[in-house]
Amino acid sequence: MPGFVKRGGALVAAVAAVGLVAACGAQSGSGVTPSSGGGEVEASDSFTSNAAGAVDKCAKVKVTVGEAKPSEAGQVQARLPLTMTNNGGVACLLRGFPGARLQARDGGKWDLTRTGDAVNDVRLEPGGTATSYLTFMSEPGGSGWDIASFTVTPPNTSDSQSFEWPGGPVLRQDAATHPGTYIGPVGAWGSGGA
Numbered sequence: 164m165p166g167f168v169k170r171g172g173a174l175v176a177a178v179a180a181v182g183l184v185a186a187c188g189a190q191s192g193s194g195v196t197p198s199s200g201g202g203e204v205e206a207s208d209s210f211t212s213n214a215a216g217a218v219d220k221c222a223k224v225k226v227t228v229g230e231a232k233p234s235e236a237g238q239v240q241a242r243l244p245l246t247m248t249n250n251g252g253v254a255c256l257l258r259g260f261p262g263a264r265l266q267a268r269d270g271g272k273w274d275l276t277r278t279g280d281a282v283n284d285v286r287l288e289p290g291g292t293a294t295s296y297l298t299f300m301s302e303p304g305g306s307g308w309d310i311a312s313f314t315v316t317p318p319n320t321s322d323s324q325s326f327e328w329p330g331g332p333v334l335r336q337d338a339a340t341h342p343g344t345y346i347g348p349v350g351a352w353g354s355g356g357a
Contacts (some may be wrong), residue, residue, distance in 0.1 A: 221255035221287060224248065224317035226324045234298055240343055241330060243297040247317050247349060249287035257285045261295050262316035263346040265328070268309045273337040275346045282348045293349040300334045300343030307332030318349060 169321065229244035245263075249255055259282055264274040275297070285293040312327040317324075336342035 170228055218254055218256045220319045221249055221257045224320060225250045226315045227327050231330050240298060240300050241303040245295045245297055245315055246292050248292050249289055252289055254286060254288050257287055257293050257318060257349050259318035260346055260348050261318055263297055264314045265310050266312045268311045275344060278345050281350050283350055285349055285351050293351055295349045296347045298328055298345055299347045302332050302334045308335040
């Protein structure tokens with residue numbers, strides 16, 4: 164009986180050692196996680212800013228301008244969709260707010276304020292698209308600041324792209340804390356938009 168106790172104790176110690184080694188291996192930072200079948204599978208990329216190196220940021224982005232439509236706030240405010248296409252040859256990550264600047268005929272410029280909307284990562288395959296909405300407030304009565312053009316710079320790039328302004332005069336609020344004209348983050352919105 165004493166021999167059985169010794170062998171049993173040795174068996175328990177051996178099982179504990181194997182468990183300890185397995186636990187250390189799963190937490191070693193090797194980039195793999197145990198599968199339920201006992202093998203190993205690579206951890207999936209989350210494509211978030213916390214997953215460093217999961218995918219490169221988009222560097223080649225083409226901007227196209229859609230048709231301005233009244234926003235939910237009524238006829239005074241309208242939303243202009245800015246579609247951003249991955250023109251690169253590999254999948255990339257687009258995140259954040261594009262830069263947006265209005266250029267008036269009188270020479271004045273207005274760098275638009277960002278919304279407080281949540282920022283999400285959007286993975287774009289080659290040719291894939293994401294959208295940002297430029298919301299602007301028209302001047303009642305058709306008067307207002309006469310905008311000639313505007314410039315859009317996709318997030319995390321320095322590739323500024325200029326377009327003719329399609330929205331008519333806007334209410335000038337470039338000194339306001341909460342202007343009615345602003346830019347939203349890029350996103351993979353449904354047909355209803357953000």
